Amino acid sequence: MNRKLVVRLLLDAGMAGLMIVLMGPMITGLPWHEILGTSVLLLFIVHCALNAWWFRSLGKMQKKRNFGTVIKLLMNGILLVNSLLLLVSSMMISHTVFAFLNLSGGGIWTYLHRVSAYTEFILISIHLGLHWRIILNAFRSALRIHGKNPVLTGLGRICSLALAVFGIWASVSRDIAGQYRLPKQTHGEATQSGQADSTTVTAKTQRQAAAVLDQKNVQQNMTAERSFSNIQIEAGETENDFLGRLTCTGCGKHCPLTSPSCGTGASQAQQAAAYYQSQADFASSSSSSAIEESSSEDYSAQSEGETQKPRTQETTETQVQTDTLPALFRDYVPVMGMYAAGSYYLLEFVQYRKKKK
Ligand code: HEM
Numbered sequence: 023m024n025r026k027l028v029v030r031l032l033l034d035a036g037m038a039g040l041m042i043v044l045m046g047p048m049i050t051g052l053p054w055h056e057i058l059g060t061s062v063l064l065l066f067i068v069h070c071a072l073n074a075w076w077f078r079s080l081g082k083m084q085k086k087r088n089f090g091t092v093i094k095l096l097m098n099g100i101l102l103v104n105s106l107l108l109l110v111s112s113m114m115i116s117h118t119v120f121a122f123l124n125l126s127g128g129g130i131w132t133y134l135h136r137v138s139a140y141t142e143f144i145l146i147s148i149h150l151g152l153h154w155r156i157i158l159n160a161f162r163s164a165l166r167i168h169g170k171n172p173v174l175t176g177l178g179r180i181c182s183l184a185l186a187v188f189g190i191w192a193s194v195s196r197d198i199a200g201q202y203r204l205p206k207q208t209h210g211e212a213t214q215s216g217q218a219d220s221t222t223v224t225a226k227t228q229r230q231a232a233a234v235l236d237q238k239n240v241q242q243n244m245t246a247e248r249s250f251s252n253i254q255i256e257a258g259e260t261e262n263d264f265l266g267r268l269t270c271t272g273c274g275k276h277c278p279l280t281s282p283s284c285g286t287g288a289s290q291a292q293q294a295a296a297y298y299q300s301q302a303d304f305a306s307s308s309s310s311s312a313i314e315e316s317s318s319e320d321y322s323a324q325s326e327g328e329t330q331k332p333r334t335q336e337t338t339e340t341q342v343q344t345d346t347l348p349a350l351f352r353d354y355v356p357v358m359g360m361y362a363a364g365s366y367y368l369l370e371f372v373q374y375r376k377k378k379k
């Protein structure tokens with residue numbers, strides 16, 4: 023096999039693997055996230071330099087215009103623009119690598135970084151699918167497979183189907199679509215809907231997000247400790263209402279705690295939610311102690327002399343989902359595979375239809 027192609031494909035595999043690692047900044051910790059992120063962005067430049075022939079041939083592309091070349095041109099163009107947005111947003115929110123630039127962008131840059139990162143991941147997966155034939159041919163030549171092999175073709179289709187099914191599941195469980203939601207909109211949605219269910223769900227999602235962000239900040243040693251014990255919870259006030267009337271004290275922007283736009287705000291939101299829960303639990307346990315006494319395992323544990331674990335602590339513990347590297351790969355490989363397989367089969371289908379005509 024062509025040695026240059028092997029080097030290029032190894033670089034591609036490395037970049038794809040690093041992209042998955044970068045989707046979990048809380049696993050590596052922010053300083054490493056920034057170093058790895060900057061390395062990947064530099065590798066993108068190397069990758070483009072290795073494919074410089076493509077940029078040079080752009081002028082001649084008019085002559086051989088077909089579905090394949092047009093879709094690749096479109097995807098590469100969007101990928102290039104999005105990579106620039108990712109670079110700029112990274113520079114704006116950097117605490118380590120680009121800290122010397124002193125740019126300290128606000129919450130909007132954090133949002134743009136998240137959006138451009140998820141978009142980059144999806145675009146790269148599609149980009150990979152559009153080049154899957156090159157990768158397949160490289161494998162075929164390395165394994166000396168000549169001609170059509172129905173067993174391998176069938177196996178490939180089964181794998182793609184499995185990736186697609188698991189990819190959909192992982193996209194839902196990682197709430198990829200939700201990453202595009204504007205922080206302010208979440209607040210709006212929550213306050214507009216008076217239904218208890220949707221408020222609870224929104225508040226829960228916010229707490230989970232806050233817990234994850236807080237986990238990142240613990241790694242960064244920038245958790246903002248704040249006491250809420252002097253704040254009265256009004257009668258009938260939901261957790262979302264309570265968080266809604268509190269603002270972050272991290273900087274001068276006073277973002278409501280229902281839609282924090284920085285790690286400090288997220289940490290304060292989590293503390294406020296925990297305080298609300300502890301007060302709500304205290305109120306409900308004192309008002310319905312008779313009912314609870316007869317059914318609750320907690321009380322039986324207490325009567326045996328064991329210390330009862332506060333429920334607030336339990337709730338918070340279950341909400342902080344500790345992400346791991348294997349879990350990240352388990353979820354993001356199928357997501358990448360789903361987009362890659364989708365674009366690969368679409369391209370194959372269009373080319374097959376064209377050949378038949
Ligand atoms: C291909 C490159 C990169 C990808 C795919 C990526 C991806 C991500 C993702 C998914 C998040 C979590 C967003 C959230 O849940 O709010 C994040 C956060 C972050 N990234 Fe990146 N990133 C990349 C490059 C960089 C670079 C180069 C830097 C800085 C030099 C950087 C700095 C940060 C910071 C500071 C955060 C935390 C933002 C916050 O929530 O306060 N990233 N990144």
Ligand code: HEM
Nearest residue numbers: 030034037038041066073076094098101102105146153156
């Ligand atoms: C994780 C990131 C990426 C992966 C895994 C990836 C993968 C690939 C693969 C497998 C190829 C064909 C084989 C080769 O020449 O290496 C390719 C070609 C190419 N890639 Fe990427 N790529 C990535 C990021 C990017 C980015 C950010 C750009 C910027 C626009 C880009 C632009 C191109 C171009 C221009 C070509 C050749 C022309 C074409 O056939 O489309 N790639 N890439």
